[in-house]
Amino acid sequence: MPGKQQRQVLETIGDRCAALWNAVQYRCRQAFFKGEPVPSYAALCSEFKEHPAYRALPAHIGQEVIKKARKAWDSFFACLRLYRKGELERPPRIPRYWKDRRTGKRTFCVIPVKAPTSYALDSRTLSLTLPRDLREKHGGRLVLHTKGVLRFHGTPKTLELKYDRVKKRWYAHQVVEVPEPARKTRPEKYAALDLGARVLAALAVEGLDRQILFSGREVWKDFLYWTKQIAEEQSRLNQAGRKTSRQLRRLYQVRTRRLKHAFVALAAEIARILKQHRVTTLFLEDLTGIREDMDFGPKNLLVHNFWAVRQLRNLIEAACTRAGIRVVPVEPRGTSSRCAVCGSPVKRPARYKVVCERCGCVWHADANAALNILLWGSSKGHGAEATPLKPLALRWDRHRWVSRFESAAGTLYATSGSRMAARAA
Template sequence: MKLVVQAKLVPTPGQASALEATLRACNAAASDVAALARDVRCYRNYDLRRHAYHDIKDGYRLGAQAAQHVIKKVADAYKTLAANLRAGNYGKPGSRRRRKIETSPIAFRWDAAQPYDARMLSWQHDARTVSVWTVDGRLRQVAFTGSPEQVKAVATRPVGECDLVHRDGMWFLYATVEVDEPAVFEPDGFLGVDMGIASIAYDSDGNRYAGTNLNGYRRRQLRLRKRLQEKGTTSARRLLARRRRKEARHAANVNHTIAKTIVTEAARTGRGIAVEKLTGIRDRVRLRKPQRVTLSSWSFHQLGAFLAYKARRAGVPLVEVDPRYTSQTCNGCGHRDKRNRPDQETFICRSCGVVAHADHNAARNIAQRGVEGWGAVNRPHAA
């Protein structure tokens, strides 16, 4: 399987200037190619090369590999745009926002990430340096650093494509490395995980993960964003961008911690992990207005992605189950009724009288569905 490893570059002022000039040239070229692609209605990578390759290679002093990566970056951006339009992420057909996006060419920030391959970038692991292509020539002995795990990964594993990234005044290389994927073991039961808004996650063992603290943090950030948006000054907008990145990093760190804890517990006990299939939840659920902001900032997709790749690295089976009625069905007797949920936290079965935390009951139902789903796929003829 592939993992992305972040290595921080420590360039000298002269090296940093060359890196900045390179990103500016590559992204200016990408914006020109994007406008050309819109004009000629050509969005496929190899077809677009016939229209743009020589012009951007000569006009922006790009190497052959860099020019091809710029064109591919544009083609990938339009492919992503088309997918978002099909999914309705930019509004309904005919809406003002959608019309503007459909008719305007994609534009790239000057510091948007630029892909590098092995011909443009090489690693000197003993010296802890890299050699990087730039528009001002090859930069040699650019120092890099990282955690021991990151440095070991790029030194001992095959490294694929890398992205040169400029963020918050710092330079990074995001390297794709190949790691061994262990065989998935036969699970002895499943650990069910119920994802929610009040509690980010609740497992079938009764463990609650990062509910009150994270939601309180997000409410504080929401109040601060509202004040800054009302102010509307240049410094307020700049602070808004910084706050947005900070909140995203905080949420990602929390999700990493939750996913690691769940996968470690499942591996320790020899169980698989069962999660709800939550695709399209924002389109399905109906919420009161105060709850909509909370749902929109709920990073359940990211948590699910973290669970999936950490489970693969540990060889832990992970299954997605149908989430319907898991919160209304009694795990003890199987009775389903809307009235089993008198409030958000409480589950009281109107058939057998069992009382439980609603999320815990739902997680146990998810675990049971995980067992049934795994058996149906992997042991379809078992007696």
């Protein structure tokens, strides 16, 4: 929360970072276009040691800008290799300058700081080493008030100050090295998760006779609502002969954040359930077979679905790892085409339903799939589980994941008895 003067200081430092970034990119791009090798980080550091743009910044910021600029090339070359192997649809673009595309003017966006020797961050303040020429005027260091929660505790590493042009606010992103969570030696217990779009996640836990389904309905409904808002703003802009606006960027940001909110909460809820049931290993189906489940909603939703499910997968993996639960990816192997009770092929009269003719079971398709992954993963044969009970469906109420019949105030996935108790309370 910088004050007015502090904002100007941040903008000055940000602009100097952009100047150095652009100088480094110019050097690299020239080398690339001439067919010469792009200089390494070490080579760039010694080349730019006396450069005025580098000298105008504290060493810990200057070095980090060069490192970041060089990393952009690493990632460009990595993408280029993937593209040549046919694993990317479009060729990657070479690293760009930090400038406004419309006006061509240089813009600041990030101030990277290498190590905590040049900054200090606690829950209230962030202090920063200033460039030499600004020190006297501003009393040595820049001390900013901050708002937020420090979620992770460990060894602090690099810090990035980012300016959000839509919100017109500065944000600090800190890397913290957290020690690997100690995994207690507990008896192995397994769970399995099947990911999709209609049902975002279907969870089967060993020893639990009901599977838990996380419905995607409300999440996508909300996503489509904001998509519609975006389309309306775009048509307004078209009529005015413009391409973009701050309002449009804001709408995109809101849509992304609301989707992510639901996903982060889902991942946390799964980690919580697994911990509660003392699960040690989670089998997570790989995403290769997922596209069939996604052909619903307007056409452009399909692309979003694919990226969204991948993001959800990463969030779940991270949440489980933090909770000390091992995550094992599982190849999809016809998990939805066999009955989890007897193993014989099933019929699928509706998308969400599978029927086994041999044992007469009627399953929710995703619950069946999750249980199949669990049986396969824990290498237990079919027939181990009893007849399927109706799975427990959770929906997103825009704050948390609740059972379909519960209000937001109730406890999550309580049994009917304790749900009544919660109601009465």
